[in-house]
Amino acid sequence: MMNSPSSGNSPCRAGTDPFPDHYIQIEQRVRYSETDQMGVAHNKVYLEWFELGRTEFCRSRGIPYGDIEKRGIYLVVAESFCRYKKPLRYDDLFFIRTAVRTISGKKTVFVYELKTKDGKTLIAEGYTVHVAVDKRGAVISLPADILAKIATPLIA
Amino acid sequence: MMNSPSSGNSPCRAGTDPFPDHYIQIEQRVRYSETDQMGVAHNKVYLEWFELGRTEFCRSRGIPYGDIEKRGIYLVVAESFCRYKKPLRYDDLFFIRTAVRTISGKKTVFVYELKTKDGKTLIAEGYTVHVAVDKRGAVISLPADILAKIATPLIA
Amino acid sequence: MMNSPSSGNSPCRAGTDPFPDHYIQIEQRVRYSETDQMGVAHNKVYLEWFELGRTEFCRSRGIPYGDIEKRGIYLVVAESFCRYKKPLRYDDLFFIRTAVRTISGKKTVFVYELKTKDGKTLIAEGYTVHVAVDKRGAVISLPADILAKIATPLIA
Amino acid sequence: MMNSPSSGNSPCRAGTDPFPDHYIQIEQRVRYSETDQMGVAHNKVYLEWFELGRTEFCRSRGIPYGDIEKRGIYLVVAESFCRYKKPLRYDDLFFIRTAVRTISGKKTVFVYELKTKDGKTLIAEGYTVHVAVDKRGAVISLPADILAKIATPLIA
Helix, strand or coil, rough: CCCCCCCCCCCCCCCCCCCCCCCCEEEEEEHHHEHHHHHHECCCCCHHHHHHHHHHHHHHHCCCHHHHHHHCCCEEEEEEEECCCCCCCCCCCEEEEEEEECCCCEEEEEEEEECCCCCCCCEEEEEEEEECCCCCCCCCCCCHHHHHHCCCCCCC | CCCCCCCCCCCCCCCCCCCCCCCCEEEEEHHHHHHHCCCCCCCCCHHHHHHHHHHHHHCCCCCHHHHHHHHCEEEEEEEEEEECCCCCCCCEEEEEEEEEEECCCCEEEEEEEEEECCCCEEEEEEEEEEEEEEECCEECCCCCCHHHHHHHHCCC | CCCCCCCCCCCCCCCCCCCCCCCEEEEEEEHHHHECCCCEEECCCHHHHHHHHHHHHHHHCCCCHHHHHCCEEEEEEEEEEHHHHHHHHCCCCEEEEEEEECCCCCCCEEEEECCCCCCEEEEEEEEEEEECCCCCCCEEECCHHHHHHHCCCCCC | CCCCCCCCCCCCCCCCCCCCCCEEEEEEEECCHHCCCCCCCCCCCHHHHHHHHHHHHHCCCCCHHHHHHHHCCEEEEEEEEEEHHHHCCCEEEEEEEEEEEEEEECEEEEEEEEEEECCEEEEEEEEEEEEEEECCCCCCCCCCHHHHHHCCCCCC
16 A cells, blocks of 8 residues: 555655755756756656755765665665656756755655755755665665764764 | 645545556566666656556547647646655566546646556556646646546546 | 778668668657657657667567676677657657667677658668677677577568 | 768768867766666766757857757757767766867757866767757758857857
């Protein structure tokens, strides 16, 4: 059964939870190849942008994601959610904000916001839920040192 | 604020709702270009597969999606959700099941299941929420004839 | 230096060479996600379609590409070329024809034609050049049994 | 017939032509979603990177590509070629160099080089041939002001 993604211990923010303070922000521009015949960025591309956000988030915490995989640990995506609020068009510049909502050895929830360059308008928001697996795909507990790094707020 | 996707009138199925009876099913095969370095289909591709399901669902109801756009109506994606249960690998054959969970002039919710070929194992499940907009992006009410066609259970 | 792709021993067909007789043909439909804001299939997608053609070509010869990789052999793309003649739009059905132009232990050249469903209009044509490498990326000679299978004309 | 791409007036560089002096260079990083199960960037992605190069090339000449389309002119891709020399892996940083090889009202040829960050190693090289079309897809002559801007060497 597909339980509602936010029932019980919601992986997503609850009704009035603000976006976490300890986010990292990167700038992106919409590629021509990312548009569709509606003239806007296709819905699937947002999941790629979330992934770019995760990559830079992990790097900012001193644990580049590539290094995690080199240790035989894979943070597979167990769930993805995106709410599309405003369209993005070819060549638009925008910000991707990425933060960790919750993390444990068993599950990590990243949350994302796409904002216009002035930071005022929310373009999209979403989350991804991750579990750690080994090379054979068996679920494992995230090693303590990786967990600590991802969980540590960035000291700017 | 990002309200939980399933609070109140859940766009997703509630805790024990079964997948709708009136689904259409198509077969797909994982492309090499759809894999990533984990050796499995990348999470973004599932949104493309959901879209393939919608395309065939609309066609099966006698209202090809291209015909909807030719009338100046666009069913934009307002939300997407996917739960990834089992990995898919290059060249794997699988089924995509697509159904309408709820539909009104204002909002249409498609639900999806990806299943193994024997129909026994759930690979992934998810939903997309759509609103109708006109050429300028203004939200409109879905015309009654289109609504009726999409809402009509398929008579096989 | 980038030598011209067709000088000397052209990997592509020479001026008046016909498309090889022993091609395999598959049918495809343009996905919505494959269109761009011009309203046509994006140029990069043709390389995915060529790849689908190769997958089915190898399967038709009794040597599924996945089996080749399971033996630790990878047919990496060393060159790709595509000439785009007619646009493809969302939901268009078309044929992909795939054949082998030349093959040796060192190099395999696949050629492709995209045709309208009546077989009369050429949509696009191109080729890809492949070399075999092992798991570490070192160039190897294609094993004789694989070479023989790919080189054998299909007996329909 | 598919004539050889470089016969006669080669759209590609001839045997010993150097890469044009008046290129622009941008930095990119390989996205996780751009890798495939070989663990390297998929061959189709290079066409997206070439496109990013064109976008920044046009901007550097004072004629953003989006402005060209706003005038109802589309620079469609008539041919693409890529030679893949060295693999790119997840998170690799590299340079994309873009230049115009030839330009006339009828045809524009962009050439590309992907280089490692030290500028010493060629990762890939290629070209794309473009013709200008109007909104209905009819071939037109590129307006003189656009042609002049794209043809003008960048004064750094």
